[in-house]
Amino acid sequence: MRAVVDDRATEGCCGSGQLHDYQLHGYIDNKALKTIGADRKLDEILVLHLVNGKDYFISVSGYLVQTAFGRKITDLVRIPEPVRRANLLVDIDQAPDDTVDDTAPPMLNIPKELWKIVDYLYQNALYEEELFAVRGAPIDIGAVRDAVDTDTPIRVSSVHSVAESLILFLDSFPDPVIPYHALPHLPGAMCPLRQLPPRPQNIDYSHRNVFKYVCAFLREILSHTEQNKSSAKFLSRVFGDVLLKPQLPEVGNIAKATSKKRSLFVYQFLTNDYDDA
Numbered sequence: 001m002r003a004v005v006d007d008r009a010t011e012g013c014c015g016s017g018q019l020h021d022y023q024l025h026g027y028i029d030n031k032a033l034k035t036i037g038a039d040r041k042l043d044e045i046l047v048l049h050l051v052n053g054k055d056y057f058i059s060v061s062g063y064l065v066q067t068a069f070g071r072k073i074t075d076l077v078r079i080p081e082p083v084r085r086a087n088l089l090v091d092i093d094q095a096p097d098d099t100v101d102d103t104a105p106p107m108l109n110i111p112k113e114l115w116k117i118v119d120y121l122y123q124n125a126l127y128e129e130e131l132f133a134v135r136g137a138p139i140d141i142g143a144v145r146d147a148v149d150t151d152t153p154i155r156v157s158s159v160h161s162v163a164e165s166l167i168l169f170l171d172s173f174p175d176p177v178i179p180y181h182a183l184p185h186l187p188g189a190m191c192p193l194r195q196l197p198p199r200p201q202n203i204d205y206s207h208r209n210v211f212k213y214v215c216a217f218l219r220e221i222l223s224h225t226e227q228n229k230s231s232a233k234f235l236s237r238v239f240g241d242v243l244l245k246p247q248l249p250e251v252g253n254i255a256k257a258t259s260k261k262r263s264l265f266v267y268q269f270l271t272n273d274y275d276d277a
Contacts, residue, residue: 028064067149068113069172076111077206083113084149109209113148117166118217125159126220127227132238136161141168170214170242177211177243178203211243215269222270236267 014020041063048056066084125131140161147154218235240262
């Protein structure tokens with residue numbers, strides 16, 4: 001079964017003649033998204049096994065609605081209106097809007113969804129301790145996603161949920177902020193970004209803007225370290241693996257070594273102005 005249904009409990013006890021309410025929570029992560037077909041339909045079979053009894057097979061189905069999470073940066077900067085529209089479903093293999101032209105110039109400097117999340121954190125979380133270290137509540141993270149997809153106010157119980165949503169949003173891009181094809185141009189992941197010529201085969205204009213924008217926000221957090229206790233070392237470690245995530249899973253010493261290089265690359269831009277790094 002694909003990892004799209006979380007039943008929170010794998011077993012339980014219900015006496016004879018009793019009723020038991022069983023809640024199912026559906027989550028679509030990046031891995032699950034790749035297993036969904038072009039028809040955008042979610043089909044799962046849950047097996048309810050009764051001790052000393054027969055098994056019951058329960059069908060669970062639905063459709064994936066439009067969301068900015070999992071979209072390309074180059075698509076999002078060409079869509080100035082809210083991503084989610086009435087009766088519009090995600091077409092995984094195509095652009096989110098038939099009117100989107102991949103060759104057209106971007107309408108936005110950065111995805112508006114990124115601005116919305118960062119703006120909330122800027123207004124409410126600059127002095128918050130353990131930002132990006134504390135996990136958010138799943139229900140709040142879902143609320144953040146709905147807010148950015150529909151362009152409605154973000155209303156959550158904790159800023160940490162919005163902080164985690166930022167990480168999830170950046171991690172959801174099919175091509176990371178620093179794309180896979182650009183990594184060979186970063187010797188040891190330590191080459192200053194400004195030394196890379198602004199050519200499509202290196203780093204796209206919109207990807208550069210997202211990188212600069214995120215780093216500028218992180219530097220703003222670091223300007224309030226007396227209150228939030230954050231550090232450039234911690235933030236570069238958290239965002240290094242998201243902004244420059246590997247194309248294939250890494251394990252062992254290789255994972256540690258490359259993760260450190262990505263962290264050091266981001267660290268340059270958190271301790272220097274973008275044009276000086």
